[in-house]
Amino acid sequence: xxxxxxTYRSIRGALSAACALTGIGGVATSHAxxxxxxxLGYTEPNRVSALETVxxxxxxxxxxxxxxxxxxxxxxxGASASGAVPGAAVQTFTRPSGRGSYTTAPGETPLDDTxxxxxxAVSGGATLPLGRLSTISAGLxxxxxxxYTSLGANASFSRDFDRRNRTLSAGVSxxxxxxxxxxxxPIPFASMTPVGPDQPRLAGDxxxxxxxxxxxLVQVIDRATLVQFTYSLSRVTGYQTDPYKLxxxxxxxxxxxxxxxxEHRPDARTKHILFGRVKRQLPHGALDLSYRxxxxxxxxxxxxxxxxxxxxxxxxxxxxxxxxxYYSQSAADFYARWLLDGAALPDHxxxxxxxxxxxxxTFGLEHGRDLGRxxxxxxxxxxxxxxxxxxxxxxxxxxxxxxxxxVVDAWIFQVGYSFGS
Amino acid sequence: MQRRGDLFAGLFSAMSGPCEILLExxxxxxxxxxxxxxxxxxLRIEYKFSRYRxxxxxxxxxxxxxxxxxxxxxxxxxxxxxxxxxxxxGGRFDVTSGILRRVWKFDGGDRLPSRGQVKALLxxxxxGKVAWENPVIALPAGMEIDLGxxxxxxxxxxxxxxxxxAAPAAALVNLGGDLxxxxxxxxxxxxxxxxxxxxxxxxxxxxxxxxxxGLATSGDARRFLLRDGIRxxxxxxxRTGWPVRGAPxxxxxxxxxxxEAGVLATVAMLHGRxxxxxxxxxxxxxxxxx
Numbered sequence: 001x002x003x004x005x006x007t008y009r010s011i012r013g014a015l016s017a018a019c020a021l022t023g024i025g026g027v028a029t030s031h032a033x034x035x036x037x038x039x040l041g042y043t044e045p046n047r048v049s050a051l052e053t054v055x056x057x058x059x060x061x062x063x064x065x066x067x068x069x070x071x072x073x074x075x076x077x078g079a080s081a082s083g084a085v086p087g088a089a090v091q092t093f094t095r096p097s098g099r100g101s102y103t104t105a106p107g108e109t110p111l112d113d114t115x116x117x118x119x120x121a122v123s124g125g126a127t128l129p130l131g132r133l134s135t136i137s138a139g140l141x142x143x144x145x146x147x148y149t150s151l152g153a154n155a156s157f158s159r160d161f162d163r164r165n166r167t168l169s170a171g172v173s174x175x176x177x178x179x180x181x182x183x184x185x186p187i188p189f190a191s192m193t194p195v196g197p198d199q200p201r202l203a204g205d206x207x208x209x210x211x212x213x214x215x216x217l218v219q220v221i222d223r224a225t226l227v228q229f230t231y232s233l234s235r236v237t238g239y240q241t242d243p244y245k246l247x248x249x250x251x252x253x254x255x256x257x258x259x260x261x262x263e264h265r266p267d268a269r270t271k272h273i274l275f276g277r278v279k280r281q282l283p284h285g286a287l288d289l290s291y292r293x294x295x296x297x298x299x300x301x302x303x304x305x306x307x308x309x310x311x312x313x314x315x316x317x318x319x320x321x322x323x324x325x326y327y328s329q330s331a332a333d334f335y336a337r338w339l340l341d342g343a344a345l346p347d348h349x350x351x352x353x354x355x356x357x358x359x360x361x362t363f364g365l366e367h368g369r370d371l372g373r374x375x376x377x378x379x380x381x382x383x384x385x386x387x388x389x390x391x392x393x394x395x396x397x398x399x400x401x402x403x404x405x406x407v408v409d410a411w412i413f414q415v416g417y418s419f420g421s
Numbered sequence: 422m423q424r425r426g427d428l429f430a431g432l433f434s435a436m437s438g439p440c441e442i443l444l445e446x447x448x449x450x451x452x453x454x455x456x457x458x459x460x461x462x463x464l465r466i467e468y469k470f471s472r473y474r475x476x477x478x479x480x481x482x483x484x485x486x487x488x489x490x491x492x493x494x495x496x497x498x499x500x501x502x503x504x505x506x507x508x509x510x511g512g513r514f515d516v517t518s519g520i521l522r523r524v525w526k527f528d529g530g531d532r533l534p535s536r537g538q539v540k541a542l543l544x545x546x547x548x549g550k551v552a553w554e555n556p557v558i559a560l561p562a563g564m565e566i567d568l569g570x571x572x573x574x575x576x577x578x579x580x581x582x583x584x585x586x587a588a589p590a591a592a593l594v595n596l597g598g599d600l601x602x603x604x605x606x607x608x609x610x611x612x613x614x615x616x617x618x619x620x621x622x623x624x625x626x627x628x629x630x631x632x633x634x635g636l637a638t639s640g641d642a643r644r645f646l647l648r649d650g651i652r653x654x655x656x657x658x659x660r661t662g663w664p665v666r667g668a669p670x671x672x673x674x675x676x677x678x679x680x681e682a683g684v685l686a687t688v689a690m691l692h693g694r695x696x697x698x699x700x701x702x703x704x705x706x707x708x709x710x711x
Contacts, residue, residue, distance in 0.1 A: 008695075008703075010702045011510065011685075012705060014505065014509050015506070015685070018509070019502060019678050021498050021501055021502060022495075022680065023495075023498060024578040032705060061701075164613070220613075224426050224427040224445075226610065281446075281608045283446060285446060286607045286608025286610075287608070310608060310609070312446050312590075313589065
């Protein structure tokens with residue numbers, strides 16, 4: 001309705017300063033611009049450790065128009081299980097580049113210690129109102145590391161109903177990922193060759209397309225309770241094999257490894273995900289309980305139950321938030337901890353523990369407090385423990401003596417600092 | 422004191438309207454104590470800055486008939502804010518303009534004052550004519566100040582901050598539509614606030630969400646005059662003495678404090694049909710009804 005498009009200078013900063021003189025102070029929310037920074041450390045003792053820094057900014061232009069921007073930098077170092085089984089003798093493995101090798105002591109789980117990578121991810125998006133009750137959002141995403149790039153875009157639409165007590169939303173996203181592994185992509189099921197240029201490789205880079213669609217409902221039940229349901233469908237097509245993972249071929253009698261071959265995964269995967277959540281206000285704080293079910297055509301089904309209980313502690317925005325998460329998944333149909341020498345090769349096989357059957361617990365505690373009017377500090381520590389079957393039935397020979405699914409213990413530390421203006 | 426689900430609501434009457442404080446994350450005894458604390462603060466501010474009482478801080482300034490008055494700290498801070506708002510708004514926000522109420526009665530009728538009546542008051546309006554040397558103020562004889570344009574929002578902020586300092590409870594103070602939250606609700610969710618939309622005949626409310634900070638509305642669907650098909654809203658331009666033309670019926674602003682929100686909403690109304698253009702540049706949440 002503005003008759004002209006004259007622009008007015010902002011008096012807000014000076015006004016805030018003037019209001020501060022009266023002794024009243026704004027709380028650390030509803031800022032036009034909010035910036036969040038965080039440093040996260042993840043460490044699996046003797047294995048992978050990662051350090052992640054996050055910078056996130058959000059600007060509110062008023063009238064429901066928002067923009068956001070995020071940069072994440074990860075540095076990862078350490079060793080990760082290659083998929084090969086332990087053996088009674090010292091085992092020598094060629095590094096993925098084909099230049100150099102590493103050895104694993106008898107009885108030890110083979111760990112590829114060449115893991116060292118840095119990743120930068122950048123994303124941004126905007127939300128606009130569409131009429132009085134609807135909003136549309138769109139965003140772009142890109143990430144890169146030395147052997148992997150991902151580019152994606154997403155869009156969603158949401159509409160409020162029932163005096164804004166119900167919100168329905170629908171969204172889609174697409175991304176294209178390209179993997180250019182160190183040394184090239186090994187031919188699936190090819191034997192690992194000794195150091196040198198002889199490893200048979202596939203031509204070109206590996207790429208995959210990911211398409212997701214999502215439908216969501218948020219319903220306010222009463223003044224204290226909110227429920228949320230989401231269904232997502234995800235379709236991934238293209239190269240999904242991990243070019244660094246091996247499967248051991250073992251002697252059917254002794255269990256001794258006779259060959260190490262590169263894994264091979266199907267080139268299509270369809271996932272269905274159902275998610276439900278209840279948030280409820282309680283006299284001491286708030287409870288957030290959620291459940292997620294995922295099933296895919298690789299034969300994996302997973303369940304995640306997560307509980308957060310925020311307890312307010314005195315003034316200054318102080319709180320303590322215990323966090324508990326339970327996760328369990330069944331193995332992919334083509335998961336094989338080992339393959340038997342002399343038997344026919346299956347169509348696909350992986351020994352990557354992330355596609356095996358396991359369950360995991362996370363226990364954490366988060367503390368947050370306001371640092372003055374516009375600043376907020378949070379600190380979080382979490383312990384993660386992942387357990388699978390270390391002694392699966394039918395392990396031939398010496399394999400029965402080894403822990404074939406070592407427990408993964410990890411600690412997560414995070415410090416976050418946010419401010420607004 | 423009422424119980425509404427997990428919330429306690431303390432109701433009281435002040436600032437010529439219904440007031441409410443919503444509290445959560447506390448027990449009933451604590452809620453009662455906090456509501457009493459908030460209500461006492463609101464009544465204290467109403468009493469102290471009332472222009473109807475000669476013994477109030479504002480009454481004393483207005484009754485001084487040209488003499489200089491030394492004011493207390495709190496009054497000085499509000500006057501300093503008024504002075505800065507005047508400067509920042511290019512003279513639009515003016516606490517000396519309340520005197521126009523003598524000739525403008527916004528009762529929904531059609532009785533406009535005469536041009537002469539309005540013109541006669543203009544010499545008594547203008548912050549620039551006030552001698553303000555913190556903490557001493559002298560008004561030219563006949564002039565008056567009215568902190569009503571700041572008092573209610575300031576009271577909402579003060580009450581909410583007193584409650585926040587006294588207990589960890591999450592609270593929302595609502596003084597007849599001017600609101601201030603101590604922060605998000607206990608679970609981090611937003612408070613959901615119904616705001617009347619005078620443009621809608623069914624008086625439907627629009628639900629706004631606030632996670633903290635203040636929300637204030639300037640404009641009132643019931644306070645206007647209608648003459649010859651022209652609607653005269655109750656926001657008066659201090660420089661002409663006449664209602665601002667083409668202004669929205671109401672402007673709601675969300676800002677870190679209710680006081681800031683109130684000033685921005687009022688100044689937006691004073692920009693008339695440029696209200697939205699003014700608000701665009703302020704980096705706050707806003708909603709205009711035309």
